[in-house]
Amino acid sequence: MVRFPKSPPATLTLLFLGLALFAILYLVIYPNDLQLQSLIAVCHSPSSSPVPLDPITPKPDFRLLLGILTLPDHYERRHLLRLVYSLQQRQHDLTAQVDVRFVFCRLTKEDQRVLVALEIMRYADIIILNCTENMNQGKTYAYYASLPSLFGGDGETRYDFVAKADDDIYFRLPKLIESLNKMPREDLYYGFVIPCTSMDPFRDYMSGMGYVVSWDLVEWIATSEIARNNTEGPEDMMTGKWLHWGGKGKNRYNTKYAMYDYPIPVPIDECSHDFAPETIAVHRLKDNMKWARALQYLNVTDGLKPSKLIYHI
Numbered sequence: 033m034v035r036f037p038k039s040p041p042a043t044l045t046l047l048f049l050g051l052a053l054f055a056i057l058y059l060v061i062y063p064n065d066l067q068l069q070s071l072i073a074v075c076h077s078p079s080s081s082p083v084p085l086d087p088i089t090p091k092p093d094f095r096l097l098l099g100i101l102t103l104p105d106h107y108e109r110r111h112l113l114r115l116v117y118s119l120q121q122r123q124h125d126l127t128a129q130v131d132v133r134f135v136f137c138r139l140t141k142e143d144q145r146v147l148v149a150l151e152i153m154r155y156a157d158i159i160i161l162n163c164t165e166n167m168n169q170g171k172t173y174a175y176y177a178s179l180p181s182l183f184g185g186d187g188e189t190r191y192d193f194v195a196k197a198d199d200d201i202y203f204r205l206p207k208l209i210e211s212l213n214k215m216p217r218e219d220l221y222y223g224f225v226i227p228c229t230s231m232d233p234f235r236d237y238m239s240g241m242g243y244v245v246s247w248d249l250v251e252w253i254a255t256s257e258i259a260r261n262n263t264e265g266p267e268d269m270m271t272g273k274w275l276h277w278g279g280k281g282k283n284r285y286n287t288k289y290a291m292y293d294y295p296i297p298v299p300i301d302e303c304s305h306d307f308a309p310e311t312i313a314v315h316r317l318k319d320n321m322k323w324a325r326a327l328q329y330l331n332v333t334d335g336l337k338p339s340k341l342i343y344h345i
């Protein structure tokens with residue numbers, strides 16, 4: 033049988049001495065804790081000015097959700113897009129927060145359930161909507177309609193802008209940010225005006241290659257009967273119609289000629305032209321060669337550092 037000894041007075045004294053020593057050491061090591069407490073007290077008094085809590089991460093100019101509508105089986109394209117966008121985030125000091133997300137409808141195949149799950153575990157950048165995969169039967173509506181419940185809520189974490197992009201377009205994020213910084217944060221409909229020859233953003237709609245709306249319009253689309261009743265049709269055209277019928281999108285901006293279709297091999301219509309230095313985005317990058325040529329023109333690999341491991345590139 034184990035017997036616990038009663039604490040004699042000497043043990044108690046030692047215990048108190050130990051505690052006192054610990055307290056002294058704590059004050060020596062963390063002297064600022066006392067200041068922190070007085071700061072908190074100051075913060076509560078109404079006359080004080082706010083104390084910035086985290087000076088290391090400055091507040092972004094704005095928050096943009098860049099939703100790339102793609103298909104579950106486009107593994108290789110997602111790999112490339114993750115590369116080009118994560119490199120941009122690393123190479124440039126982006127002043128805005130840009131969250132790139134891949135958007136598709138419910139998975140339908142056994143291999144997808146495992147392979148897409150792996151991607152989600154590694155990258156957490158996939159949004160699976162409750163819809164069946166389709167081009168023109170409401171996928172874009174399902175995208176917008178899902179966003180307020182996924183990302184809504186108040187202030188701090190809400191997006192300012194939401195983009196819908198194809199998976200064959202490359203955005204230069206610094207240029208996009210520079211351009212969006214000049215835009216109103218409300219009632220904004222921003223993109224490449226259709227038809228190709230038009231420069232009038234109020235006439236028709238923005239090409240589905242990649243367009244941006246402000247968050248208030250996302251909330252409106254998600255709740256409007258006008259949108260809910262008219263989900264079928266070419267998605268970019270329908271978005272234009274919803275906004276037109278709803279009297280929305282008072283602020284419109286046409287990104288021509290900084291957005292354009294890839295010239296294959298020369299400009300084939302009024303939507304395409306030669307590469308240009310002021311490029312915000314190049315579209316119709318349908319294969320790796322087109323990606324390579326566009327990225328090369330835009331000097332994306334200029335940052336490649338010399339290394340013993342690179343024999344020839």
Ligand SMILES: *[C@@H]1O[C@H](CO)[C@@H](O)[C@H](O)[C@H]1NC(C)=O
Nearest residue numbers: 138160161162163164174178
């Ligand atoms: C997904 O959509 C189907 C068909 O519209 C509906 O029956 C189901 O309840 C939805 N599931 C969720 C989780 O919302």
Ligand SMILES: *[C@@H]1O[C@H](CO)[C@@H](O)[C@H](O)[C@H]1NC(C)=O
Nearest residue numbers: 256257258259260261262277
């Ligand atoms: C949407 O459809 C419903 C059912 O058909 C109809 O009652 C309603 O008036 C329509 N709303 C609009 C704005 O067209």
Ligand SMILES: *[C@@H]1O[C@H](CO)[C@@H](O)[C@H](O)[C@H]1NC(C)=O
Nearest residue numbers: 308309310311329330331334
């Ligand atoms: C790419 O780099 C070259 C050489 O430095 C420069 O002349 C050109 O303007 C750059 N192109 C772009 C799109 O920045």
